[in-house]
């Protein structure tokens with residue numbers, strides 16, 4: 705996944721990367737774990753297990769995050785963030801407050817979840 709996009713390409717995407725969701729609730733599960741509830745039109749979104757959404761964390765930077773809960777009827781979903789203060793993504797998420805608007809992509813990814821398997825585990829690793 706590309707984590708930054710040149711400005712000319714952003715211009716090409718135009719409104720497709722404009723804010724599409726609003727922060728409606730923030731809960732700190734611990735000092736470094738921030739749970740945010742977002743609201744938007746998620747009626748067409750596919751929340752398959754193992755999928756991730758891309759959040760626009762600066763003018764040209766994007767990061768992957770996993771939806772932890774969703775309710776299509778109310779148009780809300782939650783993401784749980786680790787706030788470590790080292791990167792543009794973490795700093796952006798730390799700055800978010802209720803009523804802020806931002807761009808989050810519909811979840812996407814590979815279909816990894818096998819409904820008929822009794823035990824499955826997923827591990828997201830970041831190459832360094």
Ligand SMILES: Cc1cc2nc3c(=O)[nH]c(=O)nc-3n(C[C@H](O)[C@H](O)[C@H](O)COP(=O)(O)OP(=O)(O)OC[C@H]3O[C@@H](n4cnc5c(N)ncnc54)[C@H](O)[C@@H]3O)c2cc1C
Pocket residue numbers: 756767768769770771783784785786787788790791792793794795828829830
């Ligand atoms: C499929 C997928 C799903 C993901 N889901 C989530 C999710 O639900 N919640 C979530 O919080 N993150 C999730 N991530 C991680 C997220 O995408 C970012 O990689 C993470 O937030 C770091 O981005 P950054 O811009 O803050 O730091 P980067 O710009 O990536 O890194 C900058 C510096 O911060 C350091 N750093 C990066 N991560 C950490 C860390 N965790 N602790 C300490 N230092 C760190 C790096 O080593 C580097 O020195 C997911 C990643 C993937 C690939």
